């Protein structure tokens with residue numbers, strides 16, 4: 001195993017604490033694919049089933065992964081499709097896919113002998129880091145955009161015992177401070193520019209293949225800091241290079257319109273420019289300067305995919321559809337995968353198989369539902385009164 005810069009190819013020793021190349025490029029972990037095991041038999045699925053692909057020795061685990069994949073029987077009929085699935089990452093221990101990154105990332109922190117960890121977060125990363133730090137008895141610091149983090153996520157970070165620091169600014173501002181703090185204060189940084197985070201998250205690809213028994217034509221997911229789409233693509237490529245699969249899916253990344261610098265650049269075929277004031281109801285992906293954009297861009301390009309954006313209205317409509325037609329309650333950011341599919345429906349063939357990734361649990365952000373719903377006046381506790389409101 002080695003760390004390599006995706007821009008200049010310079011290699012680094014993975015026992016060194018390093019997040020970027022000297023040239024500024026992002027790093028990736030190269031795993032020895034001669035040593036990986038073909039364990040894809042559809043049984044006993046958990047993240048650590050794929051341990052031969054995961055480049056850490058230590059293991060801090062809360063039993064992450066093994067999330068359900070559902071066939072969306074109602075929605076696929078409604079949308080005129082044959083095979084539509086959701087992989088529901090809200091079923092992870094802290095309610096989001098971030099747990100996959102943190103089980104590996106915090107394990108790496110311990111291997112490196114670090115006793116403090118830090119991240120910037122729109123909410124889920126902070127909740128997850130806080131939980132895995134608690135399990136490891138190390139200190140977690142989390143910087144979050146003041147007033148722009150969903151209630152449930154904030155409660156999680158607090159109860160797991162992290163030092164929660166709200167900042168006057170957005171996620172991008174918080175990440176800047178965190179990068180500086182990790183250098184100056186010797187705290188291990190666990191945002192998704194840390195390549196070990198992505199080594200955990202790539203297991204979403206392994207599970208999709210393991211659960212379905214085939215590789216879908218398209219994988220659609222929300223894009224914020226652009227780590228997850230890069231990680232899932234890396235997972236599929238490793239399966240391909242190991243000779244376990246013989247096709248690759250198209251990777252389709254969805255951003256919220258008010259925070260869509262990547263989707264805009266993609267559509268206009270121009271260079272990516274960061275956005276100073278991102279805004280969206282999907283606070284998890286309220287990000288104007290996605291740090292992993294070069295990896296994400298390559299994932300979409302290599303896979304023949306696309307980057308698209310959806311409005312807040314489309315996101316909330318999709319959130320309601322998933323809950324009321326399929327019984328799956330996801331947070332707004334996660335619903336952007338379905339919103340994206342509906343927007344791109346004309347570009348999808350009827351018989352294509354599509355997997356939507358829903359990234360976080362709906363209960364993390366209950367306010368967004370209650371704000372749009374007026375509870376009726378209470379009734380008298382009698383059958384007559386009940387019959388009147390039926």
Ligand code: F0G
Nearest residue numbers: 121122124125224225226227228359360
């Ligand atoms: N969906 C949810 C629910 C998220 O929390 C995030 C990112 C994403 C999608 C986007 O993933 O950044 O890998 O492109 N949340 C981060 C956080 C930024 O701090 O919790 P990405």
